[in-house]
Amino acid sequence: MSDIKNDGLTCSDCNNEGAEGDEFCPNCGHAFVKNLRCSNHADVEASGVCIICCLPFCRKCGGRVNKLFLCGDHEDYEIYEGRARVFGVSDEVTAQYAQECLKHGGLHPFLFSRKASSLSMGGPDHTTFRASGEYDGHIINEVKVLVPCQEVPRAERLLRDLEFKEK
Numbered sequence: 682m683s684d685i686k687n688d689g690l691t692c693s694d695c696n697n698e699g700a701e702g703d704e705f706c707p708n709c710g711h712a713f714v715k716n717l718r719c720s721n722h723a724d725v726e727a728s729g730v731c732i733i734c735c736l737p738f739c740r741k742c743g744g745r746v747n748k749l750f751l752c753g754d755h756e757d758y759e760i761y762e763g764r765a766r767v768f769g770v771s772d773e774v775t776a777q778y779a780q781e782c783l784k785h786g787g788l789h790p791f792l793f794s795r796k797a798s799s800l801s802m803g804g805p806d807h808t809t810f811r812a813s814g815e816y817d818g819h820i821i822n823e824v825k826v827l828v829p830c831q832e833v834p835r836a837e838r839l840l841r842d843l844e845f846k847e848k
Contacts, residue, residue: 695748705730705737707831708763710750712737731755732830733765755833764791764827767836768845776824779845786839788832793825 692699697708704714710729717727719739727737729750736752743752749760759766767790768779776792783790828836 705735707732709748732760733758733833735831758833759825760830761793761827763829765830765833766825767828767833768826768840769823771823773824776826779826779840782843782845783826783828783836783839786835788828788836788839790836791827793827794822 691697692706692709692711692713694711695706695709697706699706699713704717705712710732712727712730717730717737719725719727719742720736721742722739725739725741728740729743729745730737731743731752731754732749733755734752738750738752743750744756745751746756747760751758755765767783768776770776770779773794776794780790780792
């Protein structure tokens with residue numbers, strides 16, 4: 682039995698368009714099928730599907746974070762508009778290289794930087810992202826490499842295999 686609205690393709694939780702046959706909403710993790718079992722507790726019904734690892738989990742193993750269902754392993758990820766941060770560095774050239782490596786691996790990376798843009802005219806940029814720390818009383822600007830949530834496991838494996846280290 683499906684928990685999709687009348688048109689058959691829209692999630693009842695987030696109104697995201699889904700594909701025919703989807704077991705869960707890739708946008709928010711709402712389970713479309715009943716009797717989906719937790720990946721860690723086969724005797725317990727799942728309350729959602731982690732939008733990063735795509736595995737179902739019960740309330741003990743996962744939950745909603747900013748209206749998105751995430752498992753315990755992924756609950757601390759920075760997520761914005763369906764993309765999750767997989768790498769961050771203060772050096773823009775390194776971030777661009779990581780982006781190119783991910784593209785070459787068939788993924789869809791996106792770069793985001795907090796650095797002042799021409800739109801801010803030198804004033805502070807206001808974003809939904811956290812600063813990466815501080816040095817000598819100044820905020821360090823991080824260039825973030827983001828990928829669609831379902832690409833996170835592949836992106837992390839690829840970056841680990843290439844021995845990318847965050848600085």
